[in-house]
Amino acid sequence: MARILITGGAGFIGSHIADAHLARGDQVLIVDDLSHGRAENVPAGAEFMELDIRDQAVADLVVDWRPDLISHHAAQMDVRLSVSDPRFDASVNIDGLLNVLEAARRVGIERFIYVSSGGVVYGEPEVRPTPETAAKLPESPYGVTKLAGEQYLYYYHRVHGLDYAALRYSNVYGPRQDPHGEAGVVAIFSNRLLANSPVTIFGDGKQTRDYVYIGDVVAANLHVASADLPAARSLDDRAFNVGTGVETSVNELAEGLIRASGRTVSVEYAEARAGELRHSSLDTTRLQSLGWTPAVKMDEGLTETYRWIAREANIE
Numbered sequence: 001m002a003r004i005l006i007t008g009g010a011g012f013i014g015s016h017i018a019d020a021h022l023a024r025g026d027q028v029l030i031v032d033d034l035s036h037g038r039a040e041n042v043p044a045g046a047e048f049m050e051l052d053i054r055d056q057a058v059a060d061l062v063v064d065w066r067p068d069l070i071s072h073h074a075a076q077m078d079v080r081l082s083v084s085d086p087r088f089d090a091s092v093n094i095d096g097l098l099n100v101l102e103a104a105r106r107v108g109i110e111r112f113i114y115v116s117s118g119g120v121v122y123g124e125p126e127v128r129p130t131p132e133t134a135a136k137l138p139e140s141p142y143g144v145t146k147l148a149g150e151q152y153l154y155y156y157h158r159v160h161g162l163d164y165a166a167l168r169y170s171n172v173y174g175p176r177q178d179p180h181g182e183a184g185v186v187a188i189f190s191n192r193l194l195a196n197s198p199v200t201i202f203g204d205g206k207q208t209r210d211y212v213y214i215g216d217v218v219a220a221n222l223h224v225a226s227a228d229l230p231a232a233r234s235l236d237d238r239a240f241n242v243g244t245g246v247e248t249s250v251n252e253l254a255e256g257l258i259r260a261s262g263r264t265v266s267v268e269y270a271e272a273r274a275g276e277l278r279h280s281s282l283d284t285t286r287l288q289s290l291g292w293t294p295a296v297k298m299d300e301g302l303t304e305t306y307r308w309i310a311r312e313a314n315i316e
């Protein structure tokens, strides 16, 4: 049994990771300020502290509770907000991270899992599926802070010997997701379908993303928590893309969800939104060579997600 501290564990991804660790018999402590997460997501078997990761109390908690592993999922993750208020973005994603990280260094934890984003750190990549070694040219303050977090981890590893892995997620979807995440379109389309309203696609719908199901993301986290990781001689040695390598267009996604819902609604097109990446998919060869593989097919994952959103809305 290990002691796992999960920041952001009341959120979409962190709460699923908490469930998985509890199911393995680990002890779980969740730190979340509920700015975006929900108290209902906190599993019954977990301890919960409603705290902001920038708060000194979180550093004290790390020192007192002495986790074996910290899974750092708390973040400011709204790209648009990062553009309008880059200082707030940095205060959570950099200052908040450093508050947790400094405490982790002081107590000497076994491993730190840091969550980055493969959808933003590469910018508009030249090669797809994009490998970890591709140029990192983020196009938003959120992308900059996610990448800077990786660089801090690498520094703590090199100078203080702190063991870590950085997971670069693609677009994660599944039960408990909401319309604001990087795969928010799945929730937005589902809600439209449940209301029997037309689905609106911005642009021609041919823009693509790499949608990865939450179950596969949880499996990647469990894997990386205990795997033998390669020596870190550069930033990318401890960075692992988590995705499927499959590009799905927004048109295909809408078709898939319409199939999953069994409903008939029309698809409408509106003017493309400025500043969106055109295409994105991640090469996951490195994580696969450690024994992880994405297992959930898109149709299966969309059906699970749609059913969960329908249940939440009390519509079957």
Ligand SMILES: NC(=O)c1ccc[n+]([C@@H]2O[C@H](COP(=O)([O-])OP(=O)(O)OC[C@H]3O[C@@H](n4cnc5c(N)ncnc54)[C@H](O)[C@@H]3O)[C@@H](O)[C@H]2O)c1
Residues within 6 Å of the ligand: 007, 008, 009, 010, 011, 012, 013, 014, 031, 032, 033, 034, 035, 036, 037, 038, 051, 052, 053, 054, 072, 073, 074, 075, 076, 077, 092, 096, 115, 116, 117, 118, 119, 168, 169, 170, 171, 172, 173, 181, 182, 183
């Ligand atoms: N959802 C995706 O597709 C995706 C893709 C790439 C990376 N990520 C990363 O994964 C992580 C989890 O994302 P998610 O989709 O579960 O989002 P989420 O908003 O559901 O979860 C984030 C959690 O962090 C909490 N939080 C935010 N600021 C905090 C603070 N200052 N102190 C304490 N808690 C705070 C929120 O209340 C929330 O519960 C984030 O780091 C995000 O950047 C997500």
